[in-house]
Amino acid sequence: MTKRAGTGAQGGGVLGRWWDGFSSRHPRASTWIREGGLFIIISYLVTFFKYLIMLFLPNLFGLGLAGNGWGWPDATFTVAGVTFTFNVLGYAPLLDGAGQVVIGGGLGYCLAVWISIILGECVNFPLQRRFTFKNSGPLAKQVPIYAVGVLVVNLALNAFNSVWTGLAQYLVPPAVYNIVTTVVAGGICMVVFFVIDKIIFAPGFGRPKRR
Template identity: 25%
Template structure:
C-alpha cells in the first residue's frame, strides 16, 4: 500500500513539474513533445519498412524500373533522377525497382497519417479546421517527399555501396543501410515539419 502511495506521489510530482515547466516555457515544452512523438513515429517506420520491403520484394515489381523526374546528371554523366529506383534488387546492384519505391512511400504515408493526428491532438492541441489542415499537410508532405527523394541521390548509393560492398556486409549491410536512409529521411521531415505544423495547426481563434 505504501509503495502505491509513494508511486502516486512521484507521479504527481512529475506531472506538477512538467506543468510548471510548460507554463514557463510553452514553446520549448511543445517542441519536446513534438520531438518525443516524432521519434516514436520514426521507430514505427523502422518496423514497417522491412515488412513492406519483404512483401514487395517477392513480387515482379522489383524488376519494374521506376526512375522519374530527371534533373540533370550525376558527376559520372549518368542521369540524375529525383525518384531513382532502377530495376533489380539492391543486392544485385539494382535500385530496388518499383517494389522499393512502394515500400518506402507506403511506410511513410502510414507514418505521416498517424503523425498528423497525434501532433494535432497532443502536441499542438489544435481546434483548427481539420480538413484545411489536412490539405496543407498533404501539400507539404508531397513537397518534402520530392525534396527528400532528390537528396537521396547524394547519399543513398554511397551508403549501400559502403556497407554492402566495401565493408562486405552483404544482406546485413543492406538492412543497416535501409535503416540509415530511413533515419535521414525522418530527420529531414522532423526539422521541416515542425514550423509547418506551427502554421497549419494554429487555431482560428488565435488570429
C-alpha cells in the same frame, strides 16, 4: 498524518513545482519546450512504425517489381567522374555482387516507401494535432496543407538522396555518408514538419476573423 506545505504534496513533486513556476514566468518558452519534446517523441515512434512496415512490405511486392527500375525524371549525370541517376520519384534496382536483382530497390521499394509514408502520416497527424498542439481547428484546411507538405518534403528528400547516394559512396568515407544521410533525412525533415505543424495547428488558423 498531515503533509507539510511545499514538500511536493501538490504539483507533482519538486520537478512539477519547478515546471509550474517556469511555465508561469516563461509561458511562451514552456509551450515551445513542451510541444518540441512531444513532437520529437511522437515523430520517433511514427518513424519506428514506418520502419516495421519496411521490414516486410518490399518483400511482398517481390523481385518482379524490385527489378523494375522506374523513376522520374530518370536523368543520368556524371560528376567528378561518378555517374549516377537523378530521380525525384523512384529508385533504381538493387543488385547483388553477382548482378542479380535483390529486394530493396526498383518500383517495389518505391511503392513500399510511399505506403509507409502515407500510413505513418495518417498516424502522425492526429497524434500531433491532439496531444502535441491540443488543436481542434478545421480539418478541411489543415489536411490539404499538411498533405502538400508531406509530398513536397519527401520528393525533395528523394531527389537529394538520389544525388547524394550516387556520389557519396565513391567520394566520402561511409561514416560521413551515413551521418549526412541521417541528418538530412531525420533532422531537417523533422524541423520542416514542426514548422508546418506550428502554422496549421496555431490557435485561430483557418477560422474566420472576428470583426
